[in-house]
Structures are given as structure tokens and as C-alpha cells.
Amino acid sequence: MAEELRIGVFVCECGINIAGTVDCDGLTEWAKTLPDVVFAIKNRYTCAEPGQQEIKQYIKEENLNRVVVASCTPRMHEPTFRRCCADAGLNPYLFEMANIREQCSWVHSDRKQATQKAKDIVKIAVAKARLLESQKELEVPVTQAALVVGGGIAGIQSSLDLADAGYQVWLVEKEPTIGGLMSYINKTFPTMD
């Protein structure tokens, strides 16, 4: 697969959340000098609809086969951007994120140092992006039956809900009878019945 690498870097300003501390213009220009990066652009809010449109547009126009978004934590928007890539026909695993907000612009105040660190973060992300591979997610069937362990009040409720929905339920109880602790209690609060 001697496919030529074409990496696109999308730098997000997140309003002033990132741009307030990191020189996003400088970062974008600099990103273009990284190996295999053929395209870089800055957005105001990458995760917003226009930002996502831009990614999709440039994947097509620039024939990008790897995408790096330099913005916030992947714990928040990785699914968003993976979907965005998939919409544009790119395997979602060919996407990588560089966290320059939570782990850079928000925790540093010196603009020069923060910009320097942001460059490193993007560089490291691009280094990974160059080696990313398409992946296929495995799909496994779900056996149409449920196990419920414990026949107390919770186990009984779960079993009935599932069984009423039409699923086969195996309810396993250790004691000779179901009922759990509830069967000992004579009155319950707050209704006193």
C-alpha cells in the first residue's frame, strides 16, 4: 500500500479558549511544514456545524487521507470528529486529535511557551497520524436471553421487566426461594404497608 500520505491539520481557536493563549495562526502555518502535511487551516469552532463542514469539504477537495484536529480533549469530541470523517468517506480510525486546550491553553498563561507546547502536541499527533491504519469494527451478535443473578427485589424487578419485554430470562437464586431480604421485612417505609 504505497499510498501517498496526505494529512490535513485543522487548528481550532475555540473562540478565545485556545486562541487567547496559543498563536493559532502561527501554529497553522507551522503545521504545514510537518512531514506529509499537505493542508492546514484554522477554524473558530471546529466542532460547530461550519467547522465540521469544512473538514468534510477539505477531505474531499484536498484528497486528505489522514485528519488531525488540534482542539480539545478526545474524551469529548473524538466521537464527533470520527463521525465527521466517516461522513466524508474516510475511515474514522484515520483521525487523530491533538489536545491543545485542556492540556495546553487552559493550564499555561505564557503565550510563547504555550504556543511552543501546542506545536509539539500537534507534531506528536501528526507523527501518530502518519502511521494510522484503517480499522474495521467487529460486530458480534447478541444472544437473545438474559441472566439475572439474585432473586431479591432488584433481581425480581429486572427479570419481570425483561420477561415482559419478551426476552427469555434465567433467574438464578442461591436460596431455596426468591424474595431476598424483602421477604423478611414486615412493613416498609415511607408508606408503612
Next chain:
Amino acid sequence: MMDVGRHPKINLLAYSEIEEITGYIGNFHVKVRKKARYVDEKACTACDECVKVCPVVMPDEHQLGLSTRKAIYMPFAQAVPASYLINMEDCLGNNPIACDKCAEVCDPKCIDFDQQDEFVEFDVGVAIVATGMYVCDPTILDEYRYTKYENVITSWEFEILTGPGYVTKGELLRPTDRKPPKNIAFIQCVGSRSEKRGNPYCSNICCMNTVKDTLFLKEHHPEIDCSVFYMDIRSFGKGYEELYKRSKAVGVKYIRGIPGDIVEDPKTKNLIVTVENTTTGKIEKHEFEMVVLSIGVIPRPETEQIQRALTLSKAPCGFLMETHYQLDPIDSPTGGVFLAGCCESPKDIKSSVIQASGAASRAETLLTTGKVKVEAITSTIIPDMCKACGICADACPYGSITVDRKAKTPAVVVEAACKGCGTCGAECRFDAIEMKHFTDRQIMAMIDAMFEEKPEEKICIFACNWCSYGGADLAGLSRMQYPPNGRIIRTMCSGRVDEKFIWHAFKKGAPVVLVSGCHFADCHYINANRWTQKRIEGMWNKLERKGIRPKRLQLEWISAAEAVKWTKVMHAVEDLRKTVTKEEIEETKKILSDKKKG
């Protein structure tokens, strides 16, 4: 309860234990041991003839031994399944010549002394764990002399003594003289909320249970004088505060203060309770005819077996751990397994029912979808490289890898069961495992990029996705400030951090390397981070032997909530970095390139 017994879609396996569960989300195989009842469950008509003739009288465990049952019995009148069973340890008739009386009188002939334990096996796609809770041991608080004084009982025994199933039919009698007590005291938080004895947590239900008990007593016996000793009454649910007020209005005395000691009057068998009343600040003595210890709750001990079978995690309090405290309180860390009721935390009936319905609904989502996608971050074995050493199989917290060491056949991963922690990949010494989307090559390339320029100024940080990376994110969200020298590589688990990554970083000029993961109790891969610690301990020894200061490799457990700790660690590693000179770095590089590879 009856509905369960009748429901055509429910297979009830009572008196049964889980022997083994194998498989993974969507595809679990379950093996259950159905213990012999010696009575045919289906044929038994519950006529009670057998009980009449059985000569063996035993304490009834269902009544905590407070009343009796025969060797053949039904746990209680509304039991489901509505069938008798014989406790073989009590029965005389194992040898029919000895007794056999019940079999003689049993008309449908459902008694079978030769019945064996049966094994039932089946497949399911999802599992709900609802193993419940149990009461804790009141003897740990010896100042209440529970074992010594008969008139000191637990709230649990109170429940049974006043229950309709008990011989007195709801009439409360004091144990020593079988007379209704004139006055009674309840002591709260026995075994709860104490760092020293019992459990540190609040058991959640005991306050309201006592409020309920006092109202029950007052309704039936307004003449009984009730007092409650407490730290604070936690009546937080809908209608709970009202109930508490009602209890006060009918004359129950609430005294703030936890008694230090109980002494029995040997003549009257009355109990003298000494307490510091924290409202008045005075030491008081009160005399009662009976004392009820409002004991806390613990997870049901048998939960441990299920925990192991399904590779669930336990929180420090002993209850099962949910995926996320607020956002994912029903899912367990194992895919396709959900938690319901008190196995997750002590709770009242309403909350248990809510969580149980929630668990059913989470399970239904999976069942209805009919298939699950597994994120493509799983491990792949490269058969040609594999030496069948079996380390990966030992390391995998989910048992997703099998290796036949004897046959020397390459390891096999069940992709659907693999969670992608990467521990196997880091432990394999033959590079025979590749982690999708977190490959060795990718991570090595990231280290290269990190140290291309000014390596002496940078700290290489490995942070696990769930905890430490989350802690770093939270530090950002909270706008904490720390030195900008760290460069983070995210892995799913700290277990993924291969020794070779660390060597590579030092070779590339890293002054300091930090490996960070979840606290042991929070590990998102059950116990994968134990392997991290072992590996790092080994690395410290190797570094020392090579003449590299071990402290340049740091290890920290930082949870997603510990932004403060993250910030503190960032300062600490930066202070450490400042002590590493360019000369030292050059020296390290030399050591590592001179001698054969790491």
C-alpha cells in the same frame, strides 16, 4: 414474586449457584449448579403432610434461628417456587430404614432421597447482577454486649420478631421474660460511619428503618416508650422527613448522641445505657427493657464469586463498581453486564426497583439492537512471532487470550472479549502482539517526534485514558496552572506502557519519564495496572544496574477527579527535570546505545 414463578419467559433456578461464566458481551455461557432439594419441585403440592411426620426439629435459619423448622420444610409460606425441600444434613432418613416417614406420607411421591445436584447450562447475551446486601456483624462493637445480654437485639432480629411469620404473630416480646417491654431504645449507626470499626460509609437505610420500627410499635402498642440514639437522622427521600416528624409527634424520643456503653442489671435484666447527649453536652444514663442495635449493611458475601466470574470491580467499600458514578451508574466495567440494587450500594426498596428497571432497560437496548460493535483497539497476535510463553494469557484481566503452552501453538485472542487495555502487548517479550490504533510503531514515532528538539526540556508522560488523562483534562477545566514541560502520550491503560517505550524515551534524551494510571481501586481494566507497577519496579532495578538514576522514572496514580494531584505531580516532575543535566542525559544515551539493546 408469584409472577416470577408463573411467567412463561422466566426460568427460575432457585437453590442454585453460578459455577462458571465464560464469554463476553452478547455471548455468555453460564453453568449453574442446581442443588438437590430431594423433593420434586414440580410435583410437590405443598400439602404439609411430610412436615407433620418429620421428627427432626431444627432452628429456622430463615428466622435467624429464632423459631424452628423440620428437616423437610418450606422456607416460608409464600415461597417461590412453592416447594418443600429436605436439608440432608438434618435428615435422618438418608438411610430409609432410619426414618423415611415423609416419603411414606407423601401422596404424589415426590420425595427422592437419591436426587443429585444438577448442572444446567445455557447461553445469554446480557447479565444483570442483583446479589443484594446483608447485615453486618454487631459483635464488632463490643460495648453493646450483643453476645452477652439477651435483651440486646439487632434491627434485623427486631424485623423477624415482629414479623407475621414469627410465632408471636407480630407481638413483640422481650427475650428474657417473654413479656412485652415497657420501653425500648434504638441505637443508630452500629457498624456504619466509623473509620475504626465496622464500615466507614453510611448504610443509607437504617435511619428510616428505625423511624419505621418506632411507628410500627407506636401504632400497635402506644404504651411502649421508644427512644432513639443517633448522630443525625438522615431522612432524605420523598415522604421520609414527614415520617420522621410523625414518629416524633407520636412521642418517640430522639436523643442526639451515640451510647458509649450498655450494662445489664442482673436482677431485672434491664439495660443501663450511658450516653453523652451532644445537644446538652451532659452524660446521661437511661434504663431500658430492650435495646435494638440499628446495624449497617454490607454487600452479600457471595457477591465475590460473581465478581470474579464476570470480572467486575469492587469499590473500596466492598460494593460493586459502576462505570461512572453519575453518568453510567448501572453499567459495570464488563460489557453487557449491569448492576441492580444493593450489590452496587446500600439503598432502599424504591431505589433498588428504579435501578433494577434501569438495568433491565440497559440490557434490553443491547438485546433489541441484536448486535454490538467492538471498538477497534483490540489486540492481535502475530502467530509467527509468538513463542507460546503464555504471559499474555496471565496478564489479560478478562481472560481473552488462551495459550496452549504444551502444544506450543500461538496465542489466540477472542477479539470480542478484548477491551484493548494493551497489557498483553506490553508484557509480550517477543513483540508478538499488536495493539490496534495504539501500535508500538505509532507510540515509538510519537516519542521520536517529542524529543526531536530540545529533549532536555521535556518530560515524557504516559497517561491512561480514563483516569490520569481525565485528571489532566479536569486540571484544564479548572484552569489550574503548571509548568509547560510535560508531553503526554495517551494510552487506554497504563498497562499498555511497554518497557521499550520507556527505554526509547531515555535513549532519545528524556530527562524524566512519568507513567500515570488509575488508582488500584479505579482501574478500568480490573487489575491491569498491577502489571504496570510490577513492570516499573523491575525497570527501577534495571536502571540502577545500568547506572541511571531510578528516580528519573516516576509512577503516579491519579484519578479523573484529582486535578489537584495532577497539578502537584506536574510541579514535582518539573522540579526533578531541573536536576537532570545535559551531561547526565548524554551519559544515559551513551549507556543505552553502548550496551546491547535495552
Next chain:
Amino acid sequence: MAEEVTFKCLRCGYEFKGTYDRKVPEERECPKCGSNSIRPLPKKKEK
């Protein structure tokens, strides 16, 4: 097998004694600075 060892905090240098079992890893924290970089020092060979 659990044995008595000296633990050394690799952040602040504090040393303390405790039991260590390679087979049963436990989370450790420096009682002085709170670091988890706690190294069980290898036993010195006795002469």
C-alpha cells in the same frame, strides 16, 4: 511470599519499612509527600 523490605520514595527520598509481596501488588503512597513512586529496595546481599 511477603517479606520485610525498605521502601524508598523516588520523589522525596523518604525511606520506610513495610511488607512486600511481588505476587500481590498493592498501591503505595509516600507518607511524607504522597507520591506513588515507591520503590521496594532490593535486599543487599549478606556477606
